[in-house]
Amino acid sequence: MNKIKAKITKKTSLISEVEERLNAQVKMEGVSSQFYLAAASWCEREGYENAANFLYTHSEEERMHMLKLIKYINASGGYALAPEISGLKYEFDTLRKVFDEVLEHEIKVTNSINDIVDFSFKVKDYATFQFLQWYVAEQREEEELARRVIEIFDIIGEEGQGLWFIDQEIGKLGHGEEGGAIEAPEGE
Ligand code: OFO
Numbered sequence: 001m002n003k004i005k006a007k008i009t010k011k012t013s014l015i016s017e018v019e020e021r022l023n024a025q026v027k028m029e030g031v032s033s034q035f036y037l038a039a040a041s042w043c044e045r046e047g048y049e050n051a052a053n054f055l056y057t058h059s060e061e062e063r064m065h066m067l068k069l070i071k072y073i074n075a076s077g078g079y080a081l082a083p084e085i086s087g088l089k090y091e092f093d094t095l096r097k098v099f100d101e102v103l104e105h106e107i108k109v110t111n112s113i114n115d116i117v118d119f120s121f122k123v124k125d126y127a128t129f130q131f132l133q134w135y136v137a138e139q140r141e142e143e144e145l146a147r148r149v150i151e152i153f154d155i156i157g158e159e160g161q162g163l164w165f166i167d168q169e170i171g172k173l174g175h176g177e178e179g180g181a182i183e184a185p186e187g188e
Contacts, residue, residue: 012077018125019078021116022069027083028112029066033059035105038088039098048095048163050171055098057175065138072131095163096153103146110139145173 040055070080092098113135120128152169156162 013125014073014076014078014128015123015125018116018120018123018128019073021119022073022078022128023081025112025116026066026069026073026080027085028109029062029069030083030085032105032109033062033066034085034088036062036102038090039092039102042090042092043095043098046095048167048170050167051095051098054170054173054175055102061175065135068134072128076127094158095166096150096158099146099149099153103143103150106139106142106146110143113139145175148173 036055036059040052040059043049043055044052066083070082073080092101113132117129117132117136120126120132149170152166156165156169158166
């Protein structure tokens with residue numbers, strides 16, 4: 001990543017390696033948001049209205065996750081960088097494939113969060129360590145939700161009117177309490 005420096009460098013305990021990792025996570029959340037948006041639009045075009053709404057909502061949540069990180073980085077004396085996002089996927093083979101990719105994607109995000117948690121603990125950045133606990137819990141919930149959708153495919157089956165019923169069931173799934181409202185980091 002190109003290192004962009006703020007004009008006035010104030011003193012902060014946020015070390016640059018943590019700042020860089022947090023900025024990489026900003027990008028990952030931005031990619032998540034756009035991935036869900038593309039998948040939602042595909043579902044809508046294919047007539048899976050409930051799956052589309054589920055994914056549109058999820059896309060918004062991922063944007064909130066990105067903003068929460070941006071606000072934390074800046075409040076900690078770092079400089080959050082709005083991410084460049086390219087290489088989006090616009091076509092999916094089947095509805096099932098969309099959700100297989102969702103689960104895969106969420107596992108990747110969980111691993112990335114775990115790596116930063118691990119690093120922040122190693123360098124004794126306990127504020128970041130604590131801040132990231134919210135993401136740890138959120139990822140656990142999101143993986144669980146993605147697995148639940150896959151189970152729905154397995155239980156109902158895709159034959160006949162199966163896909164229609166699957167879409168109805170996806171519409172009944174919630175998104176957790178708030179999807180990541182942007183709170184001011186502690187101490188503000
Ligand atoms: Fe950002 O919560 Fe999943 O990816």
